[in-house]
């Protein structure tokens with residue numbers, strides 16, 4: 001992993017949840033890490049923990065991924081090192097009817113979920129292609145596989161991540177750069193649990209642990225353009241995208257989300 005995707009990996013959104021788990025598993029494989037997040041104390045503490053546990057170098061960068069100066073700051077902080085892997089993990093996510101949310105929230109979703117990964121892929125991808133090796137993982141979501149009421153702009157941004165990654169998988173594979181979209185289902189992370197979802201009963205697959213999602217993503221890089229981690233999620237995806245008519249799939253997702261978030265209607 002270090003030879004193909006090292007010596008440094010950059011993880012955008014790395015202080016908790018799936019991003020922190022990417023950091024742990026990549027540290028275990030011997031990669032040095034650049035960790036981006038906004039909460040300085042959490043990021044500093046986590047960086048120290050990774051250094052002492054794995055003996056790797058860790059460079060924390062406190063940065064809002066929605067900021068205008070994102071690319072300039074990242075170039076300044078990382079210009080001296082070779083980044084062989086990019087994991088774009090962070091997402092801005094809002095739950096509620098599209099027209100009842102402030103417009104700024106939807107624009108923040110575009111900035112964090114679409115603009116920032118595009119900027120980082122462009123900057124780091126050029127260097128990876130020139131070196132003839134590299135890896136890029138974009139976190140997408142099962143909500144991006146069809147229309148998803150109550151999370152409309154988030155779901156649309158996750159479709160953007162999926163299609164961007166799959167397109168680049170084909171464009172870059174002959175240059176030795178592997179690209180993967182990971183379309184996760186509900187996963188036990190602080191961000192997910194903070195939304196206080198109700199149990200929608202048989203409509204949903206069981207929650208996955210971050211470690212299992214990240215392991216599947218890392219194992220699949222270079223082998224597939226996109227994955228849905230977890231067997232139950234794959235069964236649900238097969239039903240929704242292959243067996244059900246599109247309208248029924250959209251209505252089923254809406255029913256599930258309304259059952260999970262009755263207070264957000």
Ligand SMILES: NC(=O)c1ccc[n+]([C@@H]2O[C@H](COP(=O)([O-])OP(=O)(O)OC[C@H]3O[C@@H](n4cnc5c(N)ncnc54)[C@H](OP(=O)(O)O)[C@@H]3O)[C@@H](O)[C@H]2O)c1
Nearest residue numbers: 013014015016017018038039065090091141186187189191
């Ligand atoms: N959890 C799920 O059930 C689930 C399901 C499907 C897909 N996914 C996808 O998996 C990815 C990770 O999800 P997650 O549940 O772990 O939570 P998340 O809220 O997407 O990511 C949390 C991490 O991102 C950082 N972050 C968030 N916004 C940021 C910003 N504007 N600038 C810099 N850092 C930012 C957070 O640190 P700071 O707060 O310190 O900045 C934290 O380290 C997302 O792309 C999500 O769409 C998750």
